[in-house]
Amino acid sequence: MRHFVIVGILVVLAAVGAYAGLDASGLMPVAASAQAGSATTAGSIDWMWNLQVIAMSFLFALIVVPLVYALIVFRRKQGDTSDAEHITGNTPLEITWTLIPLVLVLAFAYLGAYSLREVRRADPQAMIVKVHAQQFAWSFEYPDYGGVISDKLYLPAGTQILLQMDSKDVIHSFWVPEFRVKQDVVPGRVTELRITPTLPGEYKVRCAELCGTSHYSMENGVVVTSEAEFIAWAQEQQNALASAQTPEGKGELLVKANGCLGCHSITATALPTAPTWFGLFGSSVTLEDGSTVTADEAFLKESIHDPLAKIVKGFAPIMPAYSNLTDEDIAAIIAYIESLK
Amino acid sequence: MKKIYSIPLVRGLVWLVVGLVIGIAAVAGIRAALGLDATGRYLFTEHAWVFGGFVGTLAFIATHGVMGDWFKWWRGQDTPEHHEDPASWLKYLGPSLDHKVIGIQYTITAIILLVVGGTFALIFRTELSFEGQQFLNPDQYNTLMSLHGMLMIVSILLGIAGLMNYLVPLLIGAADMAFPRLNAFSFWIAVPAAVWLLLSMPLGGVETGWTGYPPLSANPAKIGQQMFFLGVFVAGWSSVLGALNLIATVARMRAKGMTAFRLPIFVWASIATSLIALTATQLIGLSFQMVMFQRLFGMGFFDPAKGGNPVLFQHLFWFYSHPAVYVFILPGLGVVSELLPPLIRKPLFGYKWVAMSSFGIALVGFLVWAHHMFTSGMNEYLRVPFMYSTLLVAVPTGVKFFSWVATIWKGKIPTPMPSAFLFTIGAIVVFLMGGLTGPPNATVSTDLHLHDTYWIVGHFHDTLFGGFVFPFFAALYYWFPKATGRRLDERLGRLHFWLMTPAFLVLSSGMMRIGLLGMRRRIFDYDPALGFENMHVTLTVAAFLIAFSIAIFIYNMIVSVKEGDPAPGNIWNSRSPEWQVPSPMPAHNYETPFEVVGEPYDYGLPGSKYVEFMKK
Amino acid sequence: MTHTPDKKSALNQGVVVFIYLAVLTALEFALALFLPNVVLLGVVALVKAALVAYYYMHIYKLNREDSGEGHDSLAYKIGTNRLGLWLFLLSDSFVFGGLLISRFNLLGMTRPHLNQYLGFGVTAILLISSFFMNRAETSIAHGDKKGFQTGIIITMLLGLGFVVGVVGLEWQLAKIEEVIVNKDVVGGIFYMMTGMHAFHVLTGLIFLFLVWRNGRRGYFTAENHWGVEAAAVYWHFVDVVWIFFYPALYLIGSTP
Numbered sequence A: 001m002r003h004f005v006i007v008g009i010l011v012v013l014a015a016v017g018a019y020a021g022l023d024a025s026g027l028m029p030v031a032a033s034a035q036a037g038s039a040t041t042a043g044s045i046d047w048m049w050n051l052q053v054i055a056m057s058f059l060f061a062l063i064v065v066p067l068v069y070a071l072i073v074f075r076r077k078q079g080d081t082s083d084a085e086h087i088t089g090n091t092p093l094e095i096t097w098t099l100i101p102l103v104l105v106l107a108f109a110y111l112g113a114y115s116l117r118e119v120r121r122a123d124p125q126a127m128i129v130k131v132h133a134q135q136f137a138w139s140f141e142y143p144d145y146g147g148v149i150s151d152k153l154y155l156p157a158g159t160q161i162l163l164q165m166d167s168k169d170v171i172h173s174f175w176v177p178e179f180r181v182k183q184d185v186v187p188g189r190v191t192e193l194r195i196t197p198t199l200p201g202e203y204k205v206r207c208a209e210l211c212g213t214s215h216y217s218m219e220n221g222v223v224v225t226s227e228a229e230f231i232a233w234a235q236e237q238q239n240a241l242a243s244a245q246t247p248e249g250k251g252e253l254l255v256k257a258n259g260c261l262g263c264h265s266i267t268a269t270a271l272p273t274a275p276t277w278f279g280l281f282g283s284s285v286t287l288e289d290g291s292t293v294t295a296d297e298a299f300l301k302e303s304i305h306d307p308l309a310k311i312v313k314g315f316a317p318i319m320p321a322y323s324n325l326t327d328e329d330i331a332a333i334i335a336y337i338e339s340l341k
Numbered sequence B: 001m002k003k004i005y006s007i008p009l010v011r012g013l014v015w016l017v018v019g020l021v022i023g024i025a026a027v028a029g030i031r032a033a034l035g036l037d038a039t040g041r042y043l044f045t046e047h048a049w050v051f052g053g054f055v056g057t058l059a060f061i062a063t064h065g066v067m068g069d070w071f072k073w074w075r076g077q078d079t080p081e082h083h084e085d086p087a088s089w090l091k092y093l094g095p096s097l098d099h100k101v102i103g104i105q106y107t108i109t110a111i112i113l114l115v116v117g118g119t120f121a122l123i124f125r126t127e128l129s130f131e132g133q134q135f136l137n138p139d140q141y142n143t144l145m146s147l148h149g150m151l152m153i154v155s156i157l158l159g160i161a162g163l164m165n166y167l168v169p170l171l172i173g174a175a176d177m178a179f180p181r182l183n184a185f186s187f188w189i190a191v192p193a194a195v196w197l198l199l200s201m202p203l204g205g206v207e208t209g210w211t212g213y214p215p216l217s218a219n220p221a222k223i224g225q226q227m228f229f230l231g232v233f234v235a236g237w238s239s240v241l242g243a244l245n246l247i248a249t250v251a252r253m254r255a256k257g258m259t260a261f262r263l264p265i266f267v268w269a270s271i272a273t274s275l276i277a278l279t280a281t282q283l284i285g286l287s288f289q290m291v292m293f294q295r296l297f298g299m300g301f302f303d304p305a306k307g308g309n310p311v312l313f314q315h316l317f318w319f320y321s322h323p324a325v326y327v328f329i330l331p332g333l334g335v336v337s338e339l340l341p342p343l344i345r346k347p348l349f350g351y352k353w354v355a356m357s358s359f360g361i362a363l364v365g366f367l368v369w370a371h372h373m374f375t376s377g378m379n380e381y382l383r384v385p386f387m388y389s390t391l392l393v394a395v396p397t398g399v400k401f402f403s404w405v406a407t408i409w410k411g412k413i414p415t416p417m418p419s420a421f422l423f424t425i426g427a428i429v430v431f432l433m434g435g436l437t438g439p440p441n442a443t444v445s446t447d448l449h450l451h452d453t454y455w456i457v458g459h460f461h462d463t464l465f466g467g468f469v470f471p472f473f474a475a476l477y478y479w480f481p482k483a484t485g486r487r488l489d490e491r492l493g494r495l496h497f498w499l500m501t502p503a504f505l506v507l508s509s510g511m512m513r514i515g516l517l518g519m520r521r522r523i524f525d526y527d528p529a530l531g532f533e534n535m536h537v538t539l540t541v542a543a544f545l546i547a548f549s550i551a552i553f554i555y556n557m558i559v560s561v562k563e564g565d566p567a568p569g570n571i572w573n574s575r576s577p578e579w580q581v582p583s584p585m586p587a588h589n590y591e592t593p594f595e596v597v598g599e600p601y602d603y604g605l606p607g608s609k610y611v612e613f614m615k616k
Numbered sequence C: 001m002t003h004t005p006d007k008k009s010a011l012n013q014g015v016v017v018f019i020y021l022a023v024l025t026a027l028e029f030a031l032a033l034f035l036p037n038v039v040l041l042g043v044v045a046l047v048k049a050a051l052v053a054y055y056y057m058h059i060y061k062l063n064r065e066d067s068g069e070g071h072d073s074l075a076y077k078i079g080t081n082r083l084g085l086w087l088f089l090l091s092d093s094f095v096f097g098g099l100l101i102s103r104f105n106l107l108g109m110t111r112p113h114l115n116q117y118l119g120f121g122v123t124a125i126l127l128i129s130s131f132f133m134n135r136a137e138t139s140i141a142h143g144d145k146k147g148f149q150t151g152i153i154i155t156m157l158l159g160l161g162f163v164v165g166v167v168g169l170e171w172q173l174a175k176i177e178e179v180i181v182n183k184d185v186v187g188g189i190f191y192m193m194t195g196m197h198a199f200h201v202l203t204g205l206i207f208l209f210l211v212w213r214n215g216r217r218g219y220f221t222a223e224n225h226w227g228v229e230a231a232a233v234y235w236h237f238v239d240v241v242w243i244f245f246y247p248a249l250y251l252i253g254s255t256p
């Protein structure tokens, strides 16, 4: 009996200690959405998570403390060669530790379902943003604002956003750790995700499904601002869209919308995936077969329409063909590339 | 030269290459004759490589010698059941029919693959230590990471097959497995499987992780993906046939008196495992085969442009690959239950409950697969039932844990603790960590955050180490003397344990920590803004410590086979039949058959007996 | 052993079962014409499969107490082999189950445009082949080597006819109906299902051929004809698979 009392006390102490330690070490990144919530908003993810941490701490202590205690206390004495007491089991005890976990997991599943419902709660007034994923970049379209396209996700705090997501090639997954929720983006269908940003700041959407060579770099910025700032930004974008009359301006928009910058860099340092465009125009490019070509208009055009025709040395032939781009679009993109010096 | 060629393994491998070449040449020739492209980016076209791999596999098994008896049957000749193996170590390279030899073949192959896969992990962990690119490019990273995952999994499958092959016939008093020839076949077919998995590296690598999700895995640029699928497909057959054999063995070859509830716990665990492996494995085979065919023939199963459904693949894949995780651990947990009683001289607490819990885990394990797909875009309403079923697995698993603790409670804990005991305890603690980190993943709302992060990576390294790696080592320390007649060095064993365990705990908890904070899985480099570099350096150091401890273990094995302390008798003072005969185990298991007359784990009950050898 | 029926009544049983199967197949076809209900068709297929499994594949033998001669007796060994074979079939049926699930997931209530006469024809051929396989096995079990030879040759010929019908004819006709391997998922599923099944028929044919040739050399006796039994059970299993594939491909749903 004495053993049970001591162990009981130790289990409680260890469980409380483990929970306090875990809690104090800050397990989760800041919470920036209503779905993430906090440990005290019932139904939110962080609330559910906090319950999980409590359960994990307690169950861990419940097993490990008696185990370690037994290993220390019941050591064989020097010179003792006898066997231990012949105890083969105890059916009421077995039933107890089958039923209690059963009740516990059912309770957790119930809470989980409740929490899922809260997290998915839909606001009919939600603002729609279309998310386009492709290897290896995101782009965001705002149908409510004249179809503005951006490579950064701007969101107003306090409004529920309905993301309608599609993919051009393979499966990607939309995840902003600070928002907690995650949803795969599957080619051939539109998947949906609801987020209500709450905390203004800069975050990143990080693709969470392995999607090929540069999956690691498939990260685009997310900016949460106040409602007013967001509307101002959207206006500005709409104006820019209207006035993007120079070919470079149009090219820049196209490049963003088509996710080229997921692989290509526009600064002097190249990404490992693809050659940089910085200073590309007019330079001489070495091809895989050792020959060189000058990066003139014809070559760039061919490279975009039929990327496999000439492969730049040192890179894998992973660039998709952009048959959706018209000749005019391509001319604009080339003008944009030309401007990068 | 001729002598080397006469070694079956060498002969088989030579013919494997010949078969590969013939297959490739045939396809290339036919294509050329039809006026199609005969050559491709990797010298030949994808069709040629796949067909070559297929022919190579057949050539290997046909020439290696494992099919010798079958060929004779087909010609209508009878063959004797018992072959004599060569006396030297060469028997391990040939088609032996002795389950003990096959068990050792499996175990050694498993250790080799563990080292290869572990070395891949060391390489990519070194790359991950620091921000930015060190010495790998992203494609090489993805290839190493994917093959690490798959080689480790194949290694586990072979490792448990090794344990089950060696132990189950001995534990139930059988002369051999039910189908010795099939047994040899199951092992040897795993060899070409490993070859194809590794051949994927020079052919463009694997970029999908071990899960091989299309449409990414249908990317035609990487032929390596096909060799990967082929390798897994062939390894799957090894697993299916091994499981079939094991079930038949337990069903039909038990000694007299070996009733269901007198079976050693490890045997219960093995049947539960085998039932899963026998049935579910076909689905990973089918899912990979369908991607292979999509690539080869343009069938649009998973191609949305042709009306296919990428999510269907995930259902088929996880229908196997979730139950498979229980294939990995059930034998390991069986080892834990099997070793505790003799080591602490106390009966297993609640034997029947522990036995049935393996079945509980196996059966419920069939109903939970979609918990890997909570974010996949599958039908939304499926998420909640799968959450319930997944959480239910905790119940039978908990029964095991509570029973272990109750077994240890008031046991006679050996001093000093033998390595086998240390690893058993390590298994319990580590697997508990892995198990307890399961329910947060199973709860949909928290999984929305946790999915595809290093938290998951931490979760499954804990379960895999606790459920397989630690028990595997425990079993090796415990039964090595049975197989060789010599003990492993205990000092080195303790060093192995005390190096590996803390290092591993750092590795897995570090993974979980950064995972929660935003570290995605399967990335070759991470955003410096996250500030993970210090943790990654720590993880890499921990990884090297684990590798170092395993190197000590391997050294210990190699040295102890010849020079370990002789251990001819019942060194653990166990009640189990295999310890009642001299070690190393005689070639013909039990010269005099035994009869089961008591309960398996009645330690501390004076005068009780488990088995009694019949008088001639 | 429980009572062994004499040869004549064993053969007669085969005939009766075959008649049931034939009637059910006709019923299936009629149902598909007038009352194309998935559940109904599924039930008919299940009944057919159960008939084959019980009367032709003798699944009940798995449950048979072996004679007490110990583990080394021939009867015990054959019992073990039988268990092994059935475990294999259980495993294999997961492949076909997976294919059926894929078919319903991808095509739902549509089906490929196929030649109904041909489908009905090959189905009939395969069923008849099972009937003759049963005769062959029953014959050898009663020591009738001649009946065995005849039965197995007819089985092989019918099996060959099935393969020719599916691969040689149906695959060509389907192409004309725009069921094309790489065009869309309809073609993919059709060729995958029939292809995997035809592959099993082919291995079954090879198996039958080996058994036939060994049988000609007098290898099998009434007491020991495990090889024949294995080939027969495998052959019937392939038939059972088709019992499900046929409605799934030809009868259920409507053509687009």
Ligand code: HEA
Pocket (backbone or CB within 6 Å): A059, A063, A100, A101, A102, A104, A105, B211, B325, B326, B328, B329, B371, B372, B390, B391, B393, B394, B395, B397, B398, B399, B401, B432, B434, B435, B436, B437, B438, B439, B441, B442, B443, B447, B450, B451, B452, B456, B459, B460, B463, B464, B467
């Ligand atoms: C050996 C392998 C193994 C084992 C045993 C487990 C066991 C469990 N796993 Fe794990 N899992 C993996 C290997 C394993 N897993 C792998 C490899 C992956 C990643 C695959 C990939 O994507 O590559 C994965 C991923 C994975 C996911 C998907 C995560 C994601 O990708 O989003 C989920 C989700 O539900 C999950 C849940 C569980 C649960 C609930 C258990 C349960 O079985 C655990 C049960 C055990 C306990 C709970 C502890 C003991 C019980 C008690 C002490 C009783 C009391 C407890 C309670 C009342 C809770 N696992």
Ligand code: HEA
Pocket (backbone or CB within 6 Å): B114, B115, B116, B117, B118, B119, B121, B122, B125, B145, B146, B148, B149, B150, B152, B153, B156, B208, B209, B210, B211, B457, B461, B464, B465, B468, B469, B507, B520, B521, B522, B523, B524, B539, B543, B546, B547, B548, B550, B551, B554, B555
């Ligand atoms: C049994 C299974 C198993 C084991 C043992 C391990 C062992 C290790 N794993 Fe794991 N791992 C997986 C199964 C396993 N892994 C799986 C399934 C995945 C998922 C893959 C995917 O996402 O697709 C994964 C993924 C995975 C990742 C995530 C990669 C990513 O998402 O990008 C990481 C990262 O750190 C990692 C690290 C390690 C490390 C450091 C070890 C270490 O423990 C390794 C220790 C080293 C060795 C075992 C080698 C031993 C010995 C020597 C080198 C000595 C040689 C000496 C002589 C020959 C005498 N693994």
Ligand code: CUA
Pocket (backbone or CB within 6 Å): A134, A135, A136, A171, A172, A173, A207, A208, A209, A210, A211, A212, A215, A216, A218
């Ligand atoms: Cu997109 Cu990863």
Ligand SMILES: [Cu+2]
Pocket (backbone or CB within 6 Å): B321, B322, B325, B369, B371, B372
């Ligand atoms: Cu799982």
